[in-house]
Structure formats: structure tokens, C-alpha cells
Amino acid sequence: MKPEIPLVADANDAFDRVNEYFYERGWTDGLPIVPPTEARVQAMLAGMPAHAPDELISVVPPKMGRATMRQIAANAVMAGCRPEYLPVVVAALQAISEPQYGLAHRQTTTHAGAPLIIVNGPIAERLKINCGRGLFGPGWRANATIGRALRLVLINIGGAGPDVDASQTGHPGKYTYCIAEYEKANPWEPLHV
Amino acid sequence: VISTAFAPLAQVTAQGAGHASLPIVVVPHPVGDRDQELIRQRGEQIAAQCVRVLTTPAAELAREFAGKHYPLPAAVMPR
Numbered sequence: 001m002k003p004e005i006p007l008v009a010d011a012n013d014a015f016d017r018v019n020e021y022f023y024e025r026g027w028t029d030g031l032p033i034v035p036p037t038e039a040r041v042q043a044m045l046a047g048m049p050a051h052a053p054d055e056l057i058s059v060v061p062p063k064m065g066r067a068t069m070r071q072i073a074a075n076a077v078m079a080g081c082r083p084e085y086l087p088v089v090v091a092a093l094q095a096i097s098e099p100q101y102g103l104a105h106r107q108t109t110t111h112a113g114a115p116l117i118i119v120n121g122p123i124a125e126r127l128k129i130n131c132g133r134g135l136f137g138p139g140w141r142a143n144a145t146i147g148r149a150l151r152l153v154l155i156n157i158g159g160a161g162p163d164v165d166a167s168q169t170g171h172p173g174k175y176t177y178c179i180a181e182y183e184k185a186n187p188w189e190p191l192h193v
Numbered sequence: 194v195i196s197t198a199f200a201p202l203a204q205v206t207a208q209g210a211g212h213a214s215l216p217i218v219v220v221p222h223p224v225g226d227r228d229q230e231l232i233r234q235r236g237e238q239i240a241a242q243c244v245r246v247l248t249t250p251a252a253e254l255a256r257e258f259a260g261k262h263y264p265l266p267a268a269v270m271p272r
Contacts, residue, residue, distance in 0.1 A: 061206075061209060062202065062205050062206040062209050063205050063208055063209045064208075064209030064210070065209075108202055108206070159205040159208070159209070160205075162270075163201040163202075163265060163270075164201050164202045164205050165202075166198070166199060166202055
């Protein structure tokens with residue numbers, strides 16, 4: 001009898017199989033993901049060592065999925081985040097979980113919008129979150145993966161995959177939507193005030 | 194009762210509210226039509242289904258509706 005999964009697979013083959021498996025179940029944004037192995041998730045959790053893996057950060061609509069640190073970390077791994085990005089992902093999820101944001105509405109509306117993460121403070125410089133030329137464009141790992149991690153949380157924990165997300169046109173910002181504030185050049189009060 | 198374009202969303206929302214096997218009766222999409230006669234016809238088409246889900250034992254309905262697949266209409270998602 002032929003085993004469903006070969007006993008020996010080279011690393012590339014396993015990567016491809018994991019990606020097909022995740023994509024077929026609707027657990028991705030359509031792009032390849034980094035397989036969330038136990039070791040990678042543990043390494044990601046080390047980015048916020050003061051928080052227990054089972055600590056509940058949010059309950060994400062419409063599925064009302066429980067976003068524990070561990071679940072968030074798994075999605076951050078999939079998105080390609082470095083462990084030091086995890087606090088920003090968690091803070092972004094906390095922000096859009098505030099009642100006045102109306103996340104249930106955002107997750108289910110026919111409108112095309114997506115949450116935009118604007119990072120203020122020293123962490124933006126430390127993580128090299130682009131706030132200058134091309135800040136909405138490609139080429140910056142923190143911008144690309146922090147926003148993507150939040151989207152994967154909204155899809156996988158919140159249940160807002162493509163059949164459920166009722167947005168009529170979608171939006172490129174639904175892949176990733178994260179920038180930093182250029183505080184030194186901002187003529188207005190900085191966002192933390 | 195919901196139109197076919199929103200049935201998967203209704204199902205996940207019901208799941209989030211703790212009613213994973215909520216009976217969902219679907220009508221063709223869209224329902225945002227100004228033709229009142231057309232809307233009346235759609236209501237009449239599902240009336241019997243509504244009566245059935247309101248009068249059938251919950252356990253029986255749960256077997257029917259738990260994990261039921263609601264395909265999106267081709268006009269909404271062609272692929």
C-alpha cells in the first residue's frame with residue numbers, strides 16, 4: 001500500500017506539500033507561506049517572552065476565533081515575520097479589536113477597505129519599518145510581513161477567507177498594509193500624542 | 194434567510210455565535226432589486242423551506258446543516 005505521505009521527503013518537497021495543503025484549506029492569502037513548525041512558532045513566541053503562549057489577545061469575528069499568542073505567532077511565522085516583529089502584530093490586533101474600530105463590520109462588509117497599520121515610536125526605526133519613499137511599496141520586510149501577519153490572523157482566526165469576505169473588489173492592502181510614521185518630517189502632532 | 198452571495202458569511206457568523214448548524218435558507222442573489230413582484234416571487238419560493246426548518250426537530254436539522262457547503266454563485270466568483 002502506497003503511503004499518503006512518503007516516509008522520506010527532501011526539504012523542498014516538504015515545503016511544496018505544506019504549501020499545497022495550506023492553500024487547499026484556505027489558510028493562506030494565496031502566496032506561499034513559511035510552514036509554522038513547532039520550532040519556528042516557539043522562536044516567534046520568544047519575541048514576546050513576557051506573554052504565555054495560551055494568553056488570549058482577542059476574539060476575532062466573524063468566526064469569533066480565539067487569537068492566543070500561539071495562534072498569532074503561527075500566523076506571523078507563516079507571513080515571514082521575524083520574532084521582533086511580533087509585538088507590532090499583537091498591538092495591531094489589539095487596536096483593531098477595540099470596539100470603536102468595528103472589526104466585525106470591517107471583516108464582513110462589501111466595502112473594499114482594510115486596516116492600515118501606522119507604527120509610531122522608536123520600534124519603527126528599530127524594525128526598519130519604511131516611512132519614506134515607497135512606503136506602501138515592496139522591498140521592506142517589516143512592512144511586508146507585519147501587515148501580512150495581521151491579514152492571516154483575520155483570515156485564519158477570524159474566518160474571513162475569500163468565500164466569507166464580502167468585499168466587492170478587495171484591495172491590495174488586504175495582502176499587507178503597514179507603514180511607519182515619519183515623525184521628524186510630520187508637520188502635525190505625532191500620532192502618539 | 195440570505196442570498197447565495199452571502200451564505201458562507203452567514204454560516205461563519207452563525208458558527209461564531211455558537212450555532213454551527215444553524216439552518217440557512219438561501220435565495221438567489223441579488224435581492225437588492227426594485228421589482229417588488231420579483232422579490233415577492235423569491236419569498237414565495239422559499240416559504241415552504243422556511244416552514245420546514247421552523248417545524249423540523251433541531252437534531253434532524255443539525256445533521257443536515259452542520260458543515261453544509263454553500264457555493265458562491267458563478268456571477269459573483271466565476272472561478
